[in-house]
Amino acid sequence: MNVATQEKFSVQADAGKSSDIIVEAVDVEKSFGTMKVLKGVSLTVKRQEVVVIVGASGSGKTTFIRCINHLEKIQGGRILVNGHLIGYRDVRGRLVEDRERNIARQRQEIGMVFQRFNLFPHKTALENIIEAPIHVRKMKPAEAIETARGLLDRVGLSEKAGSYPAQLSGGQQQRVAIARALAMKPALMLFDEPTSALDPETVGEVLDVMKELAKDGMTMIVVTHEMGFAREVADRVVMMDDGRIVEEAAPEVFFTAPRSERTKAFLARILK
Amino acid sequence: MHFDWAFFWRYLFEPSSIYLHGLWLTLSISVICQLAGTIIGLFAALGRLSSFRSLQLLVRFYTWVMRGTPLLVQVVFIYTALAAANIFRFQDIDLGFMVLPGNIQAGIIALSLNEGAYMAEIIRAAITSIDTGQVEASKSLGMRYHLFMRRIILPQAARFVIPPLGNEFNSMLKNTTLLSVIGVPELLLATQMVTSATFKVFELYTVVALYYLSLTTLWGLIQRRIEMRFSEPHLRPQLSEQPSGWRRLFSAAR
Numbered sequence: 128m129n130v131a132t133q134e135k136f137s138v139q140a141d142a143g144k145s146s147d148i149i150v151e152a153v154d155v156e157k158s159f160g161t162m163k164v165l166k167g168v169s170l171t172v173k174r175q176e177v178v179v180i181v182g183a184s185g186s187g188k189t190t191f192i193r194c195i196n197h198l199e200k201i202q203g204g205r206i207l208v209n210g211h212l213i214g215y216r217d218v219r220g221r222l223v224e225d226r227e228r229n230i231a232r233q234r235q236e237i238g239m240v241f242q243r244f245n246l247f248p249h250k251t252a253l254e255n256i257i258e259a260p261i262h263v264r265k266m267k268p269a270e271a272i273e274t275a276r277g278l279l280d281r282v283g284l285s286e287k288a289g290s291y292p293a294q295l296s297g298g299q300q301q302r303v304a305i306a307r308a309l310a311m312k313p314a315l316m317l318f319d320e321p322t323s324a325l326d327p328e329t330v331g332e333v334l335d336v337m338k339e340l341a342k343d344g345m346t347m348i349v350v351t352h353e354m355g356f357a358r359e360v361a362d363r364v365v366m367m368d369d370g371r372i373v374e375e376a377a378p379e380v381f382f383t384a385p386r387s388e389r390t391k392a393f394l395a396r397i398l399k
Numbered sequence: 400m401h402f403d404w405a406f407f408w409r410y411l412f413e414p415s416s417i418y419l420h421g422l423w424l425t426l427s428i429s430v431i432c433q434l435a436g437t438i439i440g441l442f443a444a445l446g447r448l449s450s451f452r453s454l455q456l457l458v459r460f461y462t463w464v465m466r467g468t469p470l471l472v473q474v475v476f477i478y479t480a481l482a483a484a485n486i487f488r489f490q491d492i493d494l495g496f497m498v499l500p501g502n503i504q505a506g507i508i509a510l511s512l513n514e515g516a517y518m519a520e521i522i523r524a525a526i527t528s529i530d531t532g533q534v535e536a537s538k539s540l541g542m543r544y545h546l547f548m549r550r551i552i553l554p555q556a557a558r559f560v561i562p563p564l565g566n567e568f569n570s571m572l573k574n575t576t577l578l579s580v581i582g583v584p585e586l587l588l589a590t591q592m593v594t595s596a597t598f599k600v601f602e603l604y605t606v607v608a609l610y611y612l613s614l615t616t617l618w619g620l621i622q623r624r625i626e627m628r629f630s631e632p633h634l635r636p637q638l639s640e641q642p643s644g645w646r647r648l649f650s651a652a653r
Contacts, residue, residue: 198535227543235541245536249554259540262550304536311540 149174149209149315149346150195156203157190157370164190166370167204174314177347179357179378182367183393188350189242191367192317195348196237197230208233209314235263238308242320244300246292252279252303253288256310264311271310278306282336298329302336309340316340318349354397358382366390400601407602410593411609421589422610428507428578428585429571435511436571437564440518445548447523458519465516471577473513478505478581506578510571517567525559526552561629565622572614586610 150172157165164187172178180188193199195206197214205222206213213233215222247255256275260266266274279285282302292300301321308316318337322330334356341347341360351357357364357378364381366374366389374381374390382398385391410418447458465473478501482488489501529552537547579588590607594600 196539198538231538231541231543234539237539239536239539241532241536241539243530243532245530245532247533247536247551247555258550259542262546263541307540 146210147173150348151207152191152195152204153206154204155191155194155201155206157187157194157199157201164370165194165201168367168370168372169204170365170372170375172315172346172348174346175344176362177341177345177349177360178363178365179361180348180350180365180367181352181354181357181393186367187370188367189319192319192348192350195315195317196234196239198239200224209236231263235259235311236314238311238313238316240301240304240308240316240318240321242323244292244297244304244324246300246304246307248292251289251291252284252295252306255292255303256307259307260310275306275310278309279303281309281339282306283332296329297325298332301325301329301333305333305336305340315346315348318347318351320350320352322351322353352397354382366393368393403599403602406597406599407606410603410606414606415593417584417589417592418586421584421586424503424583424585425572425575426614428503428510428575428583429568432507432510432514432575433564433568433571435507436514436518436567437522439511439515440520440522443515443519444522444526447519448526462516462519465513466520470509470513470574471580474506474509474577474581477509478502500583502578502581502583506575506581506583510574510578513574514567514571518564521563521567522556522560525556528559529555558629561622561626565618565626568622569615569618572618573611 148171150170152168152170155165155168156163168187168191170178170191180192182188190199194201195208195213197206200214205215211233212222212225214225214230216225216229246252247258250258253272253275256278257268257271260271260274261268276285276288279288282305284299284302284306287295287299287303292303295303305321321337322333325333330353334353337347337349337356338360349356349361359378361378364374364376364378365372366381366385366387368389373387374385376385381390382394385394414422443458443461446454447462449455478489489505491501492499492504533551533555534547537551542551575583575585576587578585579591582588584592586607590603594603597603
């Protein structure tokens with residue numbers, strides 16, 4: 128066997144392992160007590176795809192995105208990230224909650240940005256970003272700091288490295304939070320209403336960072352009320368209502384020719 | 400009434416060795432018990448907040464007993480009652496540089512266990528006051544329990560623990576007097592011993608009261624320093640503009 132065919136083989140093996148699909152949710156069910164908030168949600172996300180989830184509050188979109196990195200337990204169905212079940216192990220056909228160690232390892236590959244930023248208030252912007260790379264990824268501090276400075280530069284905050292979260296505006300905090308998630312070099316980024324807690328004038332700066340990220344090929348699942356962002360950046364828009372996905376379409380179709388009545392009503396309400 | 404000023408001044412400023420030894424015992428026992436109590440309290444708080452039902456119940460039982468019975472009863476129970484029932488008798492331990500008498504060991508254990516129960520509640524309240532978003536953000540970065548507790552949650556909780564911890568140590572300094580009933584020659588028992596020889600009860604109890612007052616006053620100043628260190632990082636420089644240590648000492652409000 129010559130070198131060329133060997134290379135070909137290894138490429139094929141790689142392709143088989145890391146398939147095109149990064150998230151595969153099948154019939155996900157979730158209840159808080161007796162209230163069912165997810166009633167069988169199925170969604171498949173491919174690498175480098177930007178999926179925007181929209182819907183009225185209480186439709187289950189935030190709960191669903193939180194299930195993808197197992198911040199919420201699920202009562203039915205299954206979610207695979209990178210081809211592996213997240214949060215659970217399959218024990219003879221039954222799903223059993225996985226060990227903390229395994230869940231943590233999978234979460235390293237899944238960045239998350241929260242509505243309320245959740246920066247660590249006792250650490251500076253730079254310290255927030257290097258925390259997990261150093262203590263979870265075991266990166267050398269010098270290397271982590273270099274990466275962090277690069278990321279701060281990328282989100283336009285290089286001069287705020289030494290500031291504490293309380294000294295930053297909401298938009299700045301959210302950009303640091305995005306940099307913090309990116310520092311782990313995740314394969315997938317989850318955004319849970321990243322601009323909902325922001326002053327209107329700072330929403331744009333966060334959306335700009337997210338647009339850049341999408342342009343660079345990051346796989347993103349975004350829960351948002353920003354229809355402009357969905358229209359402009361999304362590869363696919365998913366509409367959730369009452370714990371179910373009621374519509375799934377490319378943005379141009381979604382916004383101009385929605386099929387479900389729910390979506391029509393929703394769009395009529397917010398695009399007015 | 401005759402107040403023997405000469406005697407008062409002499410004992411205030413030139414305390415006898417028995418007094419100094421009592422002062423040393425009061426201080427060292429307080430520090431040891433506060434440290435031990437804080438460590439016990441930390442683990443008790445983590446146990447109470449854990450998802451293991453049996454651990455939760457164990458901690459609840461411990462705090463229920465420790466906070467529900469008088470400290471004096473606990474001290475006597477651990478030293479005298481256990482020995483009387485032939486369950487456990489504290490023996491003197493030779494540490495090489497000093498001999499640690501059994502009653503001091505029992506006293507330290509009683510005060511530490513009691514303090515642990517109160518610290519558990521303080522630390523638990525501090526941990527639960529931290530926004531759950533902090534844990535979620537930590538988890539989403541792949542951090543595990545021990546890591547985010549140590550690096551994210553507890554450092555933030557510490558800020559809420561420090562002020563009540565200061566109050567606890569203030570109480571601890573005074574609670575050591577209870578060890579006089581099991582014969583630990585701390586400051587109060589030392590005073591009792593001297594009064595039984597001199598009958599200058601009024602003068603000597605004034606002196607001992609002033610001693611405790613100086614200890615708690617000194618501690619108040621130290622506590623202020625510590626609280627400043629643990630305040631919100633970006634607010635630290637401004638703290639010097641807050642009420643001075645002097646004014647703060649005499650204000651009951653915290």
